[in-house]
Amino acid sequence: MRGFFVPGDESSEAMEEYDPQAIEAKWQRIWADQRAFEVPNPGTDELKQQREKSYVLEMLPYPSGSLHMGHMLVYTIGDVVSRFRRRSGMRVLHPQGFDAFGLPAENAAIREGGHPREITERNIANIRQSMRRIGWAIDWSRELSTHEPEYYRWQQWQFLKFYERGLAFRKAAPVKWCPNDQTVLANEQVHDGRCEWCGAEVESRLMEQWFFRITDYAQALLDDLDTLDWPESIKARQRNWIGRSDGAEILFRIEGLDEDVPVFTTRPDTLYGATFFVLAPEHELVARIESEEVRDYVRRAAAKKTAERAAATEKTGVFTGLHAINPVNAERLPVYVADYVLTDYGTGAIMAVPAHDQRDFDFATAFDLPVRHVVRPPDADADESAAYVEHTGDEVLVNSGEFDGLPAPEGGRRIVEKLAAEGWGRFAVNYRLRDWGFSRQRYWGCPIPVVYCEECGIVPVSEEELPVLLPDIEDYKPKGQPPLAQAEDWVNTPCPRCGGQAKRETETMDTFVDSSWYFLRYCDARNEAAPFDRALVDYWNPIDLYIGGVDHATMHMIYARFWVRVLNELGLVGFREPFSRFYSNGWVTLGKTKMSKSKGNVVGPDDFLERYGADACRLNILFLGPANEDMEWTETSVEAMARFVRRLWRVINDVVDQAPSGEPGGGVLARKAHATIAKVSDDIGRRYAFNTAIAAVMELVNELSRDRAGRDARFAAETAVSLIQPYAPHVVEELWERLGHERLWEESWPKADPALLELETIEVVVQVNGRIRDRLHVAPNTPEEELVALARESSRVQAYVDGAEVVRTFVAPGKKLVNFVT
RNA sequence: GCCGGGGUGGCGGAACGGGUGAGACGCGCCCGCCUUAAAAGCGGGUGUCCCCAUUGGGGGCGUGCGGGUUCGAGUCCCGCCCCCGGCACCA
Secondary structure, X not given: OOOOOOOOOOOXXXXXXXXXXHHHHHHHHHXXXXXXXOOOOOOOOHHHOOOOEEEEEEOOOOOOOOOOHHHHXXXXXXXXXXXHHHHOOOEEEOOOEEOOOOHHHHHHHHHHOOOHHHHHHHHHHHHHHHHHHHOOOOOHHHOEEOOOHHHXXXXXXXXHHHHHOOOEEEEEEEEEEEOOOOEEEOHHHEEOOEEOOOOOEOEEEXXXXXXXXXXXXXXXXXXXXXXXXXXXXXXXHXXXXXXXXXXXXXXXXXXXXXXXXEEEEOOHHHHHHOXXXXXXXXXXXXXXXXXXXHHHHHHHHHHOOHHHHHHOOOOOOEEEEEEEEOOOXXXXXXXXXXXXXXXXXXXXXXXXXXXXXXXXXXXXXXXXXXXXXXXXXXXXXXXXOOOOOOOOOOOEEOOOHHHOOOEHHHHHHHHHHHHHHHOOEEEEEEEOOOOEEOEEOOOOOOEOOEEEEOOOEEEEOOHHHOOOOOOOOXXXXXXXXXXXXXXXXXXXXXXXXXXXXXXXXXXXEOHHHHOOOHHHHHHHOOOOOOOOOHHHHHHHOOEXXXXXXXXXXXXXXXXXXXHHHXXXXXXXXXXXXXXXXXXXEOOEEEOOEEOOHHHOOOOOOHHHHHHHOHHHHHHHHHHOOOOOOOEEOOHHHHHHHHHHHHHHHHHHHHHHHHOXXXXXXOOHHHHHXXXXXXXXXXXXXXXXXXXHHHHHHHHHHHHHHOOOOOOXXXXXXXXXXXXXXXXXXXXXXXXXXXXXXXXXXHOOOOOOOHHHHOOOOEEEEEEEOOEEEEEEEEOOOOXXXXXXXXXXXXXXXXXXHOOOOOOEEXXXXXXXXXXXXX
16 A cells, blocks of 8 residues: 655655645535534523633724735634634634724725725625635624614614713814814824824814713723723723823912813922913903903914924913912912913813923923922922922922921822812812714714704604614715715704704714624624613623724723713613723734835735635734734745645644554653643633644644654644644644544544643753753652752762752752752 | 833744743754755754864853842842833823
8 A cells, every 4th residue: 555655755645735725615615504603692591501601802894905914813813712712612702793884985985986885895795705715713693784774773772872861962172173084083083183094184173063971981991990801001001091180170260350260280289389370272261351462372273283283392372461369379370371281181271380390381481480499309409490390209398388398299188178178179080081072074974863953952863763874975075064964855854853844963973883882783683673682792791802903992992891881871781891801912014014004015815815725824823923912924934834734734644544543552742742732722721822822733743743653643643633723724624534533613622631741751950059960850759859869869960069068959849950059 | 201011043932920951833044865956845953152072072151231139030129221102281
């Protein structure tokens, strides 16, 4: 049979070539036919079953033209974990859908013609096909796209609940307006004063907007971060974003206007150092100031682009002629209007303490205002010509009347207490987080289900009327008013309350609303009577492993947390936090720069799928490095993985031909196999160290390849195939069959035999004064005394001890090391 | 400025609760085998300096820099330097 076998020739003449395309197509067809990865919802009785559930989810993809390496990474991470957990006996939910609304499709429609829906659905079809081609184990029966009325209908329904609670409301607010896209942007969508999408400089405008009252939840969102198993860096970002500051609110009487204006400060200890007072140009009181100079300054400030205003190095402002009274010492402080004071942080007004705030100091210098130092380091004279802005906590108050000599923190406290007693101040907390402005003056989004009635004002559409369908229109180009305004038949509608003339809301929702609850809909994706059934949602949630990029750590993940928290208060879900554990994947880079469309350095997976197959590509993306750090894309590494798969193919086929069947013999190879089981299970199951799990299987295959016909070869082969299955699910099914089994994707995950994890002999390192001088090979259960005696006898140890007295002897835990100290 | 994460071979990276010669696994490179040749494959080598030597053997130094703790430090502590990221005229 092996007549032409030539020593050294690795390949059996009977062995077929490894053909990834054919093998992958075959198994993908089988999985689809058998609906292998659909997981039914539990029945009522099953809800009580012990079988552990696991909800593994990657962030919802935006359906741009095609998949990129970032997708490849995120979804492969989730796939490996979900396949691993499924084989570990859990009931695993691993669905997929599309974040289908949004500006890019609409802009493409404007640019190239066509309907955003057609463009989007074409992209979705394309991406879905790629996803199947990569072999991700997805429950496609739960697929959703956020642009489908079946989905957004229930989003509108939830909006109505928020509206009833007063959590969705309209207010006039200064908003970031993109003059190019003709729409309002969320703060989060503005980077360095520029529009996230088109890069145009953003303007500030005062407009009526829809908001969600997320600020009511700032503290709750901050507190509950402590309960979440997230990377510290991600929690830190959310904490930064929420931006809690502890301080005081203090009232200043404005002479002449007869108004008490509150300011927020984190430094009440410096109150005696206030030498002037500043209002933001947008502050409501400013409009009441009768001064041509002030009006002129306000006009110029308003005209400045946000970017300019933030980048300004020189402080500008104008004296109002008014004075504010410092409540602590009745000093008259000149009131200025200056645009370095922000209107949307704190109260839009500040007490200025130039001695202890760099910005105030700069302003005081420019306007020749006095600087009075009131806190001083305990053992040094302050430099009166500069601002002293440190606060180590050891400073003492000076020039502060009755509070002189107190440590600054205590002095600050006492000052607030005194003001509080007199009704001029209180301790206060301020947050950076703003309410979530969610209306967009664009077409391709979820319609906001309200109408404006001439008689009744804002009237919500009744639940029975949902969904408010997005109508088709001719022209998507915004012209100062939202594109939906063109759909006159749709806009004009009778008022649900009085039946009179009314107009529909023509703004649409921010797509972050769409992605704030999609993970709930997956649990009950075809429900036509409700957004979801609470029992099902409570069964699957919270998500056990949520995977995605850091770029969504603030906006999406804060909004979704807020949304779920509100649903919890509404009694619609039984949990407060949606994402128990978050795994943040790194970026795939080319060279050292991030792959991104704007940089034009995107390498797509399609080409590599064709050349090397899905299994090699899946292995590659996880072998590049730790998946939670940035990793550099190299073509040589895909080739290396293709080589590994081919090698696996050959070695296993040889084992099938050459190795005896029967029980493993417990030799070195069998022990290696058990060690590998332990390592891979821990790497995937606990450490999320996907790269080292692959390395471990490679080591096993390397050892196996040297002993393909041995008594443990078959066991080692089965183990290697089984362990690499989550990464390379196609080729292993083929090999598994050749090994005489079937349906590896349903096979229980192997368990390491603790008895075989112990090696027959262990190597014990013998050190003299911390330097390794010899090694012993002994039985693992050798008693300590015997071990020490053996080590002491070693000629090499003798040589290094060299007659000196051994003062101490250390035996490391596990008896793997003996150290003699002379 | 505040906050978070990092600095390990030629490269990507291992070393998981201080305990086996740091460098697993892979890439690259070098040598060899196979081949008419190539591809593929297979075997070996690959931190650095030094010493003895014929194959071979032995030793010192090495995880950004400087200290420290410890029998033992890439890992812990103190002080620096550098890189990446978040927030930021945020009062």
